[in-house]
Amino acid sequence: MTYLATFHWGWLLVSLLLGFCMGWIAVVHRGPGVSTLTARWLAGLAVIVVAVALARAVPGRPGYWLDLGLVMFSIYLVGCAVGSWLRDRVVSRHASAG
Numbered sequence: 712m713t714y715l716a717t718f719h720w721g722w723l724l725v726s727l728l729l730g731f732c733m734g735w736i737a738v739v740h741r742g743p744g745v746s747t748l749t750a751r752w753l754a755g756l757a758v759i760v761v762a763v764a765l766a767r768a769v770p771g772r773p774g775y776w777l778d779l780g781l782v783m784f785s786i787y788l789v790g791c792a793v794g795s796w797l798r799d800r801v802v803s804r805h806a807s808a809g
Contacts, residue, residue, distance in 0.1 A: 715782055723783060726786045726790065727786050728790065729790065730792075731790040731791070733791055734794025760781065
């Protein structure tokens with residue numbers, strides 16, 4: 712994991728910044744949500760993928776790509792959460808002032 716962070720720090724930073732930007736611009740969501748069945752299916756798929764990565768069941772280069780993809784996706788989600796949270800803070804501050 713340290714190798715991923717030191718060798719791919721640029722890509723990880725881009726994932727974080729892209730997630731931050733997407734979280735900043737995608738705050739308003741008025742569409743229908745994901746159904747409970749679909750959410751459970753996606754959660755189960757995520758658990759399976761993480762378990763495969765932790766068990767190192769995928770050897771070689773594909774396993775390396777799986778680890779890198781999971782790290783990049785998790786950093787992207789952190790960026791989305793931070794961007795959305797900061798956007799909410801900025802919008803609520805302007806709404807209370809006006």
